[in-house]
Amino acid sequence: MFTPRGCRFAPVETATVILVLVVVVALSFDFTNGFHDTANAMATSIATGALQPRTAVALSGILNLVGAFLSVEVALTVTNAVVNIQNKDGSPKPELLEGGGSALLLIVLAGLVGAIVWNLLTWLVGLPSSSSHALFGGLIGSTVAGLGWAGVNWNGDGSKIDGVVGKVIIPAITSPVLACIIATVGTWLVHKVITGVAQRFTDQGFRWGQIGSASLVSLAHGTNDAQKTMGVITLGLIASGHWTNTEEIPFWVKALCAIAIASGTYLGGWRIIRTLGKGLIEITPPQGMAAETSSGAIILISSHMGFALSTTHVTTGSVLGAGVGKPGASVRWKVAGRMVIAWFTTIPAAAFVGALMWWIGDLLGGGLLGALVISLILLGFTIAVMVRSRKNPVHAGNVNDEWDATEGADRTPAAV
Amino acid sequence: MTQNLILVGEALWKILAVGLLLGAGIPVLFSVGVRAMAFGAGGAAETSHEPGHPIGKVLAAVCFVVCLAVVAMGITWIVASGFGKTLSFEDIYPTIVDK
Numbered sequence: 241m242f243t244p245r246g247c248r249f250a251p252v253e254t255a256t257v258i259l260v261l262v263v264v265v266a267l268s269f270d271f272t273n274g275f276h277d278t279a280n281a282m283a284t285s286i287a288t289g290a291l292q293p294r295t296a297v298a299l300s301g302i303l304n305l306v307g308a309f310l311s312v313e314v315a316l317t318v319t320n321a322v323v324n325i326q327n328k329d330g331s332p333k334p335e336l337l338e339g340g341g342s343a344l345l346l347i348v349l350a351g352l353v354g355a356i357v358w359n360l361l362t363w364l365v366g367l368p369s370s371s372s373h374a375l376f377g378g379l380i381g382s383t384v385a386g387l388g389w390a391g392v393n394w395n396g397d398g399s400k401i402d403g404v405v406g407k408v409i410i411p412a413i414t415s416p417v418l419a420c421i422i423a424t425v426g427t428w429l430v431h432k433v434i435t436g437v438a439q440r441f442t443d444q445g446f447r448w449g450q451i452g453s454a455s456l457v458s459l460a461h462g463t464n465d466a467q468k469t470m471g472v473i474t475l476g477l478i479a480s481g482h483w484t485n486t487e488e489i490p491f492w493v494k495a496l497c498a499i500a501i502a503s504g505t506y507l508g509g510w511r512i513i514r515t516l517g518k519g520l521i522e523i524t525p526p527q528g529m530a531a532e533t534s535s536g537a538i539i540l541i542s543s544h545m546g547f548a549l550s551t552t553h554v555t556t557g558s559v560l561g562a563g564v565g566k567p568g569a570s571v572r573w574k575v576a577g578r579m580v581i582a583w584f585t586t587i588p589a590a591a592f593v594g595a596l597m598w599w600i601g602d603l604l605g606g607g608l609l610g611a612l613v614i615s616l617i618l619l620g621f622t623i624a625v626m627v628r629s630r631k632n633p634v635h636a637g638n639v640n641d642e643w644d645a646t647e648g649a650d651r652t653p654a655a656v
Numbered sequence: 657m658t659q660n661l662i663l664v665g666e667a668l669w670k671i672l673a674v675g676l677l678l679g680a681g682i683p684v685l686f687s688v689g690v691r692a693m694a695f696g697a698g699g700a701a702e703t704s705h706e707p708g709h710p711i712g713k714v715l716a717a718v719c720f721v722v723c724l725a726v727v728a729m730g731i732t733w734i735v736a737s738g739f740g741k742t743l744s745f746e747d748i749y750p751t752i753v754d755k
Contacts, residue, residue: 310735398659401667406660414668418675426680433687437694441701445690449683452727459734530683537679538671540730544737547667 255340255480258611262345262476265352265615267500270469272359273371274304274504277465279512280368280535280555281457284528284562286639287517290447291454293508293636299451300458301506307462308498316486318471319348321407322376323383324391325475330486332479341479342611346601347382348476349611353618354378354594358586360625366511366519366634367582370550375468376408377587381594386602401547412583415549416557419538423561426530431566434526446525453532458505460539461551466501470494510634516556518643519575521563531555531562553583572643682723689719 281303282296291299316330325344326332336344355371355378362369383391396402434442473493477483483490517523523531535551535558542549556579563571597617601610694701696712729750733743736752744753 307734310737310739395660401660401663403660406664410661410664414664418668418672421672422675422679425676426683429680429684430687433684433691436703437691438701438703441694441697442687442690445693446686449686449723452724453682456727456730459731463734463737526683526687529686530680533683534675534679536730537682538675540734541671541674541678542667544733545667545670547664547671549671 254608255342255345256482257608258342258345258349259476259480259482261611261615262349262352263473263496265349265356265618266469266473266476267496268618269352269356269359269371269375270466270497270500271504271507272356272363273375273465273469274301274501275507275509276359276363276368276371276504276512277461277551278505278508279516280551281454281461281532282508283513283515283517283555284523284531284559285447285450285454286513287523288443288447288450288525288528289640290450290525290528293510293513293639296454297506297508297636299455301502303455303458304462304466304505305498305502307459307464308466308501309494310463316471316474316489318468319379319475320393321402322393322404323379324393325383325387330475330478332475337479341476341481342607343386344479345476346606346611347386347598348379348472348479350382350385350597350601350614351375351379351594352472353597353614354381354590354592356618357593357621358590360622361589362582362586363509363511364625364629366515367579368512368516368552368556369579369582369586370412370552371465372468372548372550373408373412373583373586374590375472376404377590378594380404380587381591381596382598384591385595385598407547408587411547411549412553415538415542415553416560416583419534419554419557420561420564422538423531423534423558424565425561426534427527427562427565428567430526430530443525446529449529450525450532453529453536456536457532457539457551457555460536460543462498462501464539464543464548464551466497469500470497473497508636510636510639511629514634514639514641514643515575515579516559518640519572520556520559521569521571522643523559523562524566527562527566527569530565531558534558534561678726682726685719686723689716689723692716692719 278297278300282300285291286293286296320326332344355374358374393403395405470489470493474489535555538554563569597614601614604610604613692712693716696708698706698708740755741752742755743750
Protein backbone atom coordinates (compact mmCIF):
# COMPACT_ATOMS: atom_id res chain seq x y z
CA MET A 241 0.00 0.00 0.00
CA PHE A 242 2.77 2.39 0.91
CA THR A 243 4.71 3.63 -2.12
CA PRO A 244 8.10 5.03 -1.18
CA ARG A 245 9.19 8.34 -2.67
CA GLY A 246 11.07 7.95 -5.93
CA CYS A 247 9.44 4.66 -6.78
CA ARG A 248 8.99 4.20 -10.50
CA PHE A 249 5.32 3.37 -10.45
CA ALA A 250 2.25 4.94 -8.97
CA PRO A 251 3.39 8.40 -7.77
CA VAL A 252 0.22 9.82 -9.28
CA GLU A 253 -2.02 7.37 -7.49
CA THR A 254 -0.21 8.16 -4.26
CA ALA A 255 -0.82 11.86 -4.79
CA THR A 256 -4.48 11.13 -5.45
CA VAL A 257 -4.88 9.40 -2.12
CA ILE A 258 -3.10 12.27 -0.38
CA LEU A 259 -5.42 14.63 -2.23
CA VAL A 260 -8.43 12.81 -0.81
CA LEU A 261 -6.95 13.26 2.66
CA VAL A 262 -6.40 16.98 1.95
CA VAL A 263 -10.01 17.38 0.82
CA VAL A 264 -11.41 15.57 3.86
CA VAL A 265 -9.19 17.47 6.30
CA ALA A 266 -9.94 20.78 4.55
CA LEU A 267 -13.68 20.14 4.88
CA SER A 268 -13.16 19.27 8.54
CA PHE A 269 -11.41 22.60 8.97
CA ASP A 270 -14.35 24.33 7.29
CA PHE A 271 -16.67 22.55 9.73
CA THR A 272 -14.65 23.75 12.76
CA ASN A 273 -14.63 27.20 11.16
CA GLY A 274 -18.41 27.06 11.22
CA PHE A 275 -18.97 26.14 14.85
CA HIS A 276 -16.10 28.32 16.02
CA ASP A 277 -17.77 31.36 14.52
CA THR A 278 -21.48 30.79 15.24
CA ALA A 279 -20.88 32.95 18.28
CA ASN A 280 -19.78 35.94 16.21
CA ALA A 281 -23.21 36.36 14.74
CA MET A 282 -25.50 34.80 17.30
CA ALA A 283 -23.99 34.98 20.82
CA THR A 284 -25.53 38.35 21.61
CA SER A 285 -28.97 37.40 20.29
CA ILE A 286 -28.92 34.15 22.28
CA ALA A 287 -27.79 35.92 25.45
CA THR A 288 -30.57 38.51 25.37
CA GLY A 289 -33.24 35.99 24.41
CA ALA A 290 -33.92 37.71 21.08
CA LEU A 291 -33.72 34.23 19.56
CA GLN A 292 -34.03 30.80 21.10
CA PRO A 293 -30.61 29.10 21.00
CA ARG A 294 -31.72 26.41 18.54
CA THR A 295 -33.47 28.91 16.29
CA ALA A 296 -30.42 31.15 16.30
CA VAL A 297 -27.98 28.46 15.16
CA ALA A 298 -30.44 27.22 12.53
CA LEU A 299 -30.90 30.73 11.13
CA SER A 300 -27.16 31.35 11.15
CA GLY A 301 -26.49 27.99 9.49
CA ILE A 302 -28.92 28.69 6.66
CA LEU A 303 -27.52 32.17 6.09
CA ASN A 304 -23.97 30.78 6.04
CA LEU A 305 -25.05 28.23 3.45
CA VAL A 306 -26.58 30.93 1.28
CA GLY A 307 -23.56 33.16 1.80
CA ALA A 308 -21.11 30.41 0.85
CA PHE A 309 -22.90 29.84 -2.46
CA LEU A 310 -22.81 33.55 -3.16
CA SER A 311 -19.06 33.71 -2.87
CA VAL A 312 -18.25 33.06 -6.50
CA GLU A 313 -15.36 35.48 -6.40
CA VAL A 314 -12.31 33.33 -7.03
CA ALA A 315 -10.51 32.74 -3.76
CA LEU A 316 -7.83 30.61 -5.32
CA THR A 317 -5.00 32.80 -4.18
CA VAL A 318 -5.91 32.58 -0.49
CA THR A 319 -2.53 31.20 0.59
CA ASN A 320 -0.66 33.96 -1.25
CA ALA A 321 -1.43 36.34 1.58
CA VAL A 322 1.01 34.58 3.88
CA VAL A 323 3.14 32.00 2.04
CA ASN A 324 4.79 31.51 -1.35
CA ILE A 325 3.47 28.18 -2.58
CA GLN A 326 1.38 29.59 -5.42
CA ASN A 327 2.04 31.85 -8.37
CA LYS A 328 0.18 35.13 -8.77
CA ASP A 329 -2.47 33.52 -10.98
CA GLY A 330 -3.20 30.87 -8.38
CA SER A 331 -1.33 27.99 -10.01
CA PRO A 332 1.03 26.10 -7.69
CA LYS A 333 4.78 26.77 -7.81
CA PRO A 334 6.17 24.28 -10.36
CA GLU A 335 9.03 23.17 -8.11
CA LEU A 336 6.47 21.78 -5.64
CA LEU A 337 4.76 19.62 -8.21
CA GLU A 338 7.21 16.74 -8.50
CA GLY A 339 5.82 13.33 -7.66
CA GLY A 340 2.29 14.30 -8.59
CA GLY A 341 2.27 17.37 -6.34
CA SER A 342 2.76 15.51 -3.09
CA ALA A 343 5.27 18.09 -1.78
CA LEU A 344 2.65 20.82 -1.97
CA LEU A 345 -0.12 18.55 -0.71
CA LEU A 346 1.90 17.67 2.38
CA ILE A 347 2.47 21.35 3.19
CA VAL A 348 -1.24 22.09 2.81
CA LEU A 349 -2.29 19.02 4.80
CA ALA A 350 0.10 19.76 7.68
CA GLY A 351 -1.05 23.38 7.73
CA LEU A 352 -4.71 22.35 7.88
CA VAL A 353 -4.02 19.93 10.72
CA GLY A 354 -2.31 22.74 12.66
CA ALA A 355 -5.33 24.98 12.10
CA ILE A 356 -7.85 22.37 13.21
CA VAL A 357 -5.86 21.42 16.32
CA TRP A 358 -5.82 25.05 17.44
CA ASN A 359 -9.50 25.54 16.64
CA LEU A 360 -10.43 22.48 18.70
CA LEU A 361 -8.27 23.54 21.66
CA THR A 362 -9.66 27.07 21.76
CA TRP A 363 -13.18 25.68 21.41
CA LEU A 364 -12.55 23.36 24.36
CA VAL A 365 -11.66 26.28 26.61
CA GLY A 366 -14.41 28.44 25.08
CA LEU A 367 -12.21 31.09 23.54
CA PRO A 368 -13.24 32.91 20.37
CA SER A 369 -10.06 32.86 18.31
CA SER A 370 -9.88 33.58 14.60
CA SER A 371 -10.24 30.57 12.31
CA SER A 372 -8.61 32.46 9.45
CA HIS A 373 -5.61 33.13 11.63
CA ALA A 374 -5.46 29.48 12.61
CA LEU A 375 -5.43 28.55 8.93
CA PHE A 376 -2.78 31.14 8.11
CA GLY A 377 -0.73 30.11 11.13
CA GLY A 378 -0.86 26.44 10.21
CA LEU A 379 0.18 27.18 6.63
CA ILE A 380 3.01 29.46 7.74
CA GLY A 381 4.33 26.72 10.03
CA SER A 382 4.20 23.93 7.49
CA THR A 383 5.69 26.18 4.78
CA VAL A 384 8.59 27.25 7.00
CA ALA A 385 9.20 23.60 7.85
CA GLY A 386 9.01 22.55 4.23
CA LEU A 387 10.59 25.45 2.36
CA GLY A 388 12.43 27.46 5.00
CA TRP A 389 11.78 31.06 6.10
CA ALA A 390 11.98 32.32 2.53
CA GLY A 391 8.67 30.58 1.90
CA VAL A 392 6.83 33.12 4.02
CA ASN A 393 5.39 36.24 2.43
CA TRP A 394 6.01 38.82 5.16
CA ASN A 395 5.25 42.10 3.42
CA GLY A 396 4.24 41.58 -0.19
CA ASP A 397 5.78 43.86 -2.79
CA GLY A 398 4.39 47.14 -1.46
CA SER A 399 1.86 47.64 -4.26
CA LYS A 400 -1.07 46.58 -2.09
CA ILE A 401 -1.83 45.45 1.44
CA ASP A 402 -0.23 42.04 1.58
CA GLY A 403 1.80 39.54 3.56
CA VAL A 404 1.78 38.39 7.15
CA VAL A 405 2.35 41.93 8.44
CA GLY A 406 -0.24 43.68 6.26
CA LYS A 407 -2.98 41.06 6.16
CA VAL A 408 -2.61 39.33 9.50
CA ILE A 409 -0.62 41.06 12.23
CA ILE A 410 -1.69 44.70 11.90
CA PRO A 411 -5.38 43.89 11.29
CA ALA A 412 -5.33 41.60 14.33
CA ILE A 413 -4.16 44.44 16.55
CA THR A 414 -6.22 47.24 15.04
CA SER A 415 -9.55 45.66 14.08
CA PRO A 416 -10.76 44.92 17.65
CA VAL A 417 -9.83 48.48 18.64
CA LEU A 418 -11.70 49.86 15.66
CA ALA A 419 -14.75 47.72 16.40
CA CYS A 420 -14.60 48.65 20.07
CA ILE A 421 -14.59 52.39 19.27
CA ILE A 422 -17.53 52.13 16.87
CA ALA A 423 -19.60 49.96 19.21
CA THR A 424 -18.79 52.21 22.18
CA VAL A 425 -19.95 55.31 20.32
CA GLY A 426 -23.05 53.49 19.05
CA THR A 427 -24.01 52.06 22.43
CA TRP A 428 -23.41 55.34 24.26
CA LEU A 429 -25.54 57.32 21.80
CA VAL A 430 -28.28 54.69 21.80
CA HIS A 431 -28.55 54.91 25.57
CA LYS A 432 -28.68 58.72 25.42
CA VAL A 433 -31.56 58.49 22.95
CA ILE A 434 -33.63 55.91 24.80
CA THR A 435 -33.54 57.47 28.27
CA GLY A 436 -37.09 57.88 29.43
CA VAL A 437 -38.43 54.90 27.52
CA ALA A 438 -39.58 51.95 29.62
CA GLN A 439 -37.07 49.12 29.58
CA ARG A 440 -39.57 46.48 28.50
CA PHE A 441 -40.49 48.59 25.55
CA THR A 442 -36.90 49.15 24.41
CA ASP A 443 -35.94 45.52 24.93
CA GLN A 444 -38.79 44.38 22.73
CA GLY A 445 -37.92 46.78 19.95
CA PHE A 446 -34.20 46.14 20.00
CA ARG A 447 -34.62 42.37 19.88
CA TRP A 448 -35.88 42.84 16.33
CA GLY A 449 -32.88 45.01 15.56
CA GLN A 450 -30.63 42.30 16.95
CA ILE A 451 -32.12 39.60 14.74
CA GLY A 452 -31.66 41.75 11.65
CA SER A 453 -28.06 42.72 12.40
CA ALA A 454 -27.06 39.20 13.46
CA SER A 455 -28.47 37.81 10.21
CA LEU A 456 -26.37 40.25 8.24
CA VAL A 457 -23.23 39.13 10.08
CA SER A 458 -24.08 35.45 9.40
CA LEU A 459 -24.52 36.09 5.69
CA ALA A 460 -21.30 38.06 5.46
CA HIS A 461 -19.50 35.29 7.34
CA GLY A 462 -20.65 32.68 4.84
CA THR A 463 -19.35 34.69 1.91
CA ASN A 464 -16.03 35.49 3.59
CA ASP A 465 -14.97 32.27 5.27
CA ALA A 466 -16.18 29.41 3.10
CA GLN A 467 -14.11 30.85 0.23
CA LYS A 468 -10.85 30.14 2.01
CA THR A 469 -11.41 26.41 2.19
CA MET A 470 -12.66 26.37 -1.41
CA GLY A 471 -9.38 28.00 -2.42
CA VAL A 472 -7.27 25.51 -0.48
CA ILE A 473 -9.06 22.47 -1.90
CA THR A 474 -8.85 23.80 -5.44
CA LEU A 475 -5.14 24.43 -4.97
CA GLY A 476 -4.74 20.77 -4.01
CA LEU A 477 -6.74 19.69 -7.07
CA ILE A 478 -4.52 21.74 -9.36
CA ALA A 479 -1.33 20.52 -7.70
CA SER A 480 -2.31 16.88 -8.23
CA GLY A 481 -3.42 17.50 -11.78
CA HIS A 482 -7.18 17.06 -11.27
CA TRP A 483 -8.12 20.59 -12.19
CA THR A 484 -6.47 23.13 -14.45
CA ASN A 485 -8.69 26.20 -14.49
CA THR A 486 -7.32 28.94 -12.23
CA GLU A 487 -10.32 31.16 -12.93
CA GLU A 488 -12.93 28.92 -11.46
CA ILE A 489 -13.65 26.63 -8.54
CA PRO A 490 -15.33 23.26 -9.26
CA PHE A 491 -18.98 23.26 -8.28
CA TRP A 492 -18.72 20.20 -6.05
CA VAL A 493 -15.98 21.93 -4.05
CA LYS A 494 -18.19 24.94 -3.57
CA ALA A 495 -21.17 22.80 -2.58
CA LEU A 496 -19.21 20.66 -0.11
CA CYS A 497 -17.58 23.71 1.51
CA ALA A 498 -20.92 25.46 1.81
CA ILE A 499 -22.47 22.41 3.46
CA ALA A 500 -19.47 21.91 5.77
CA ILE A 501 -19.44 25.47 7.09
CA ALA A 502 -23.24 25.61 7.40
CA SER A 503 -23.51 22.33 9.30
CA GLY A 504 -20.65 23.43 11.56
CA THR A 505 -22.50 26.64 12.25
CA TYR A 506 -25.70 24.73 12.96
CA LEU A 507 -23.88 22.50 15.46
CA GLY A 508 -23.22 25.73 17.36
CA GLY A 509 -19.99 26.19 19.27
CA TRP A 510 -21.91 26.57 22.52
CA ARG A 511 -18.77 27.06 24.62
CA ILE A 512 -17.71 30.06 22.57
CA ILE A 513 -21.27 31.40 22.33
CA ARG A 514 -21.38 31.34 26.11
CA THR A 515 -18.11 33.24 26.52
CA LEU A 516 -19.03 35.91 24.01
CA GLY A 517 -22.67 36.24 25.06
CA LYS A 518 -22.40 35.89 28.83
CA GLY A 519 -18.73 36.02 29.76
CA LEU A 520 -17.57 39.44 28.63
CA ILE A 521 -20.54 41.57 29.64
CA GLU A 522 -24.13 41.16 30.80
CA ILE A 523 -25.63 42.11 27.49
CA THR A 524 -28.97 43.84 26.88
CA PRO A 525 -30.85 44.04 23.55
CA PRO A 526 -29.75 47.64 22.76
CA GLN A 527 -26.12 46.70 23.41
CA GLY A 528 -26.53 43.54 21.35
CA MET A 529 -27.86 45.45 18.39
CA ALA A 530 -25.16 48.11 18.62
CA ALA A 531 -22.44 45.44 18.79
CA GLU A 532 -23.78 43.36 15.92
CA THR A 533 -24.39 46.34 13.64
CA SER A 534 -20.89 47.61 14.30
CA SER A 535 -19.49 44.17 13.43
CA GLY A 536 -21.62 43.82 10.32
CA ALA A 537 -20.70 47.27 9.04
CA ILE A 538 -16.97 46.81 9.61
CA ILE A 539 -16.87 43.34 8.03
CA LEU A 540 -18.77 44.45 4.94
CA ILE A 541 -16.86 47.71 4.48
CA SER A 542 -13.47 46.08 4.92
CA SER A 543 -14.19 43.20 2.55
CA HIS A 544 -15.55 45.74 0.05
CA MET A 545 -12.13 47.38 0.19
CA GLY A 546 -10.45 44.04 -0.43
CA PHE A 547 -9.06 44.04 3.10
CA ALA A 548 -10.90 41.26 4.87
CA LEU A 549 -10.75 41.45 8.64
CA SER A 550 -11.25 38.57 11.04
CA THR A 551 -14.93 38.29 11.97
CA THR A 552 -13.91 37.02 15.39
CA HIS A 553 -11.67 39.97 16.25
CA VAL A 554 -14.24 42.45 15.03
CA THR A 555 -17.11 40.87 16.96
CA THR A 556 -15.18 40.58 20.20
CA GLY A 557 -14.11 44.22 19.93
CA SER A 558 -17.72 45.22 19.29
CA VAL A 559 -19.06 43.30 22.29
CA LEU A 560 -16.41 44.91 24.49
CA GLY A 561 -17.36 48.30 23.10
CA ALA A 562 -21.02 47.65 23.90
CA GLY A 563 -19.93 47.02 27.50
CA VAL A 564 -17.79 50.15 27.69
CA GLY A 565 -20.41 52.35 26.03
CA LYS A 566 -23.37 51.58 28.30
CA PRO A 567 -23.37 53.83 31.33
CA GLY A 568 -23.01 51.78 34.49
CA ALA A 569 -22.22 48.50 32.73
CA SER A 570 -19.14 46.50 33.60
CA VAL A 571 -16.77 44.43 31.51
CA ARG A 572 -15.08 41.28 32.81
CA TRP A 573 -11.60 42.36 31.78
CA LYS A 574 -10.12 39.09 32.95
CA VAL A 575 -12.15 37.23 30.32
CA ALA A 576 -11.21 39.86 27.72
CA GLY A 577 -7.57 39.43 28.66
CA ARG A 578 -7.72 35.69 28.03
CA MET A 579 -9.16 36.37 24.58
CA VAL A 580 -6.39 38.78 23.74
CA ILE A 581 -3.82 36.19 24.78
CA ALA A 582 -5.56 33.67 22.52
CA TRP A 583 -5.34 36.10 19.60
CA PHE A 584 -1.63 36.58 20.01
CA THR A 585 -0.95 32.88 20.40
CA THR A 586 -3.16 31.65 17.53
CA ILE A 587 -0.61 32.17 14.74
CA PRO A 588 2.48 30.83 16.52
CA ALA A 589 0.61 27.92 18.09
CA ALA A 590 -1.06 26.81 14.84
CA ALA A 591 2.26 27.36 13.06
CA PHE A 592 4.07 25.17 15.57
CA VAL A 593 1.61 22.31 15.11
CA GLY A 594 1.68 22.80 11.32
CA ALA A 595 5.49 22.61 11.30
CA LEU A 596 5.53 19.60 13.61
CA MET A 597 3.06 17.77 11.37
CA TRP A 598 5.15 18.52 8.28
CA TRP A 599 8.25 17.17 9.97
CA ILE A 600 6.47 13.99 11.02
CA GLY A 601 5.11 13.59 7.49
CA ASP A 602 8.51 14.24 5.96
CA LEU A 603 10.27 11.87 8.35
CA LEU A 604 7.96 9.12 7.16
CA GLY A 605 8.96 9.71 3.55
CA GLY A 606 6.78 12.69 2.71
CA GLY A 607 4.40 10.49 0.79
CA LEU A 608 1.25 8.56 1.53
CA LEU A 609 2.42 7.09 4.84
CA GLY A 610 3.33 10.52 6.20
CA ALA A 611 0.02 12.00 5.10
CA LEU A 612 -1.90 9.09 6.60
CA VAL A 613 -0.10 9.29 9.92
CA ILE A 614 -0.67 13.02 10.41
CA SER A 615 -4.33 12.58 9.47
CA LEU A 616 -4.59 9.83 12.08
CA ILE A 617 -2.88 12.05 14.66
CA LEU A 618 -5.56 14.65 13.94
CA LEU A 619 -8.30 12.06 14.33
CA GLY A 620 -6.85 10.88 17.66
CA PHE A 621 -6.54 14.44 18.91
CA THR A 622 -10.12 15.22 17.89
CA ILE A 623 -11.43 12.22 19.80
CA ALA A 624 -9.40 13.20 22.87
CA VAL A 625 -10.82 16.74 22.78
CA MET A 626 -14.37 15.41 22.37
CA VAL A 627 -13.95 13.10 25.35
CA ARG A 628 -12.50 15.91 27.46
CA SER A 629 -15.36 18.21 26.51
CA ARG A 630 -17.87 15.74 27.98
CA LYS A 631 -16.62 16.63 31.45
CA ASN A 632 -18.29 20.03 31.32
CA PRO A 633 -20.71 20.03 28.43
CA VAL A 634 -22.16 23.32 27.22
CA HIS A 635 -25.28 23.09 25.07
CA ALA A 636 -28.42 24.94 24.09
CA GLY A 637 -29.90 24.18 27.50
CA ASN A 638 -27.22 25.77 29.70
CA VAL A 639 -25.55 28.25 27.39
CA ASN A 640 -27.24 31.19 29.13
CA ASP A 641 -26.60 30.13 32.75
CA GLU A 642 -25.29 32.84 35.03
CA TRP A 643 -21.60 33.33 34.40
CA ASP A 644 -20.56 34.21 37.92
CA ALA A 645 -22.41 31.25 39.41
CA THR A 646 -19.92 29.01 37.64
CA GLU A 647 -17.26 27.76 39.95
CA GLY A 648 -13.96 29.51 39.19
CA ALA A 649 -15.78 31.76 36.73
CA ASP A 650 -12.69 33.42 35.40
CA ARG A 651 -10.99 30.15 34.63
CA THR A 652 -13.54 27.73 33.25
CA PRO A 653 -16.17 29.38 31.11
CA ALA A 654 -18.47 26.38 31.07
CA ALA A 655 -21.20 25.36 33.45
CA VAL A 656 -20.72 21.89 34.86
CA MET B 657 7.10 47.18 5.23
CA THR B 658 6.64 50.96 5.49
CA GLN B 659 4.58 51.03 2.31
CA ASN B 660 2.43 48.22 3.70
CA LEU B 661 1.88 50.12 6.96
CA ILE B 662 0.86 53.27 5.08
CA LEU B 663 -1.64 51.31 2.95
CA VAL B 664 -3.13 49.62 6.00
CA GLY B 665 -3.32 52.93 7.83
CA GLU B 666 -5.25 54.51 4.97
CA ALA B 667 -7.65 51.58 4.82
CA LEU B 668 -8.24 51.68 8.57
CA TRP B 669 -9.16 55.36 8.58
CA LYS B 670 -11.73 54.78 5.88
CA ILE B 671 -13.18 51.78 7.71
CA LEU B 672 -13.39 53.83 10.92
CA ALA B 673 -15.16 56.72 9.19
CA VAL B 674 -17.70 54.67 7.25
CA GLY B 675 -17.99 52.26 10.17
CA LEU B 676 -18.97 55.07 12.51
CA LEU B 677 -21.49 56.39 10.00
CA LEU B 678 -23.18 53.01 9.42
CA GLY B 679 -22.15 50.83 12.35
CA ALA B 680 -23.01 53.42 14.97
CA GLY B 681 -25.47 55.43 12.88
CA ILE B 682 -27.95 52.64 12.24
CA PRO B 683 -28.40 51.60 15.89
CA VAL B 684 -28.80 55.27 16.82
CA LEU B 685 -31.41 55.80 14.11
CA PHE B 686 -33.12 52.61 15.28
CA SER B 687 -33.13 53.90 18.85
CA VAL B 688 -34.65 57.18 17.67
CA GLY B 689 -37.35 54.99 16.12
CA VAL B 690 -37.90 53.15 19.40
CA ARG B 691 -37.99 56.43 21.29
CA ALA B 692 -40.48 57.89 18.83
CA MET B 693 -42.60 54.76 19.05
CA ALA B 694 -42.71 55.08 22.84
CA PHE B 695 -43.56 58.76 22.46
CA GLY B 696 -46.37 57.71 20.14
CA ALA B 697 -47.67 54.94 22.38
CA GLY B 698 -47.38 56.87 25.64
CA GLY B 699 -48.56 55.42 28.94
CA ALA B 700 -46.55 52.43 30.11
CA ALA B 701 -44.04 52.76 27.26
CA GLU B 702 -42.45 55.83 28.82
CA THR B 703 -41.21 56.35 32.34
CA SER B 704 -43.11 59.65 32.39
CA HIS B 705 -46.44 57.89 31.64
CA GLU B 706 -47.59 60.76 29.44
CA PRO B 707 -50.45 60.17 27.01
CA GLY B 708 -49.43 59.08 23.49
CA HIS B 709 -48.64 61.46 20.63
CA PRO B 710 -49.69 60.04 17.23
CA ILE B 711 -46.90 61.94 15.43
CA GLY B 712 -44.42 59.69 17.25
CA LYS B 713 -45.66 56.65 15.38
CA VAL B 714 -45.11 58.33 12.02
CA LEU B 715 -41.62 59.38 12.98
CA ALA B 716 -40.89 55.84 14.22
CA ALA B 717 -42.06 54.35 10.94
CA VAL B 718 -39.72 56.66 9.01
CA CYS B 719 -36.75 55.66 11.16
CA PHE B 720 -37.44 51.93 10.85
CA VAL B 721 -37.95 52.17 7.09
CA VAL B 722 -34.60 53.94 6.67
CA CYS B 723 -32.88 51.29 8.85
CA LEU B 724 -34.48 48.50 6.81
CA ALA B 725 -33.48 50.19 3.56
CA VAL B 726 -29.84 50.41 4.62
CA VAL B 727 -29.79 46.75 5.71
CA ALA B 728 -31.55 45.73 2.50
CA MET B 729 -28.86 47.62 0.62
CA GLY B 730 -26.21 45.75 2.56
CA ILE B 731 -27.76 42.40 1.62
CA THR B 732 -28.19 43.45 -2.01
CA TRP B 733 -24.55 44.42 -2.05
CA ILE B 734 -23.42 41.02 -0.68
CA VAL B 735 -25.64 39.17 -3.16
CA ALA B 736 -24.60 41.41 -6.06
CA SER B 737 -20.91 40.95 -5.37
CA GLY B 738 -21.57 37.20 -5.48
CA PHE B 739 -22.62 37.67 -9.09
CA GLY B 740 -19.66 39.89 -9.93
CA LYS B 741 -21.70 43.08 -9.56
CA THR B 742 -21.49 45.93 -7.14
CA LEU B 743 -23.62 48.84 -5.95
CA SER B 744 -22.92 52.22 -7.46
CA PHE B 745 -23.99 55.49 -5.86
CA GLU B 746 -23.16 57.65 -8.84
CA ASP B 747 -26.80 58.56 -9.40
CA ILE B 748 -27.14 59.15 -5.62
CA TYR B 749 -29.72 56.35 -5.39
CA PRO B 750 -28.01 52.93 -5.51
CA THR B 751 -27.90 50.98 -8.76
CA ILE B 752 -26.43 47.56 -9.49
CA VAL B 753 -23.52 47.73 -11.94
CA ASP B 754 -20.75 45.46 -13.16
CA LYS B 755 -17.59 45.43 -11.09
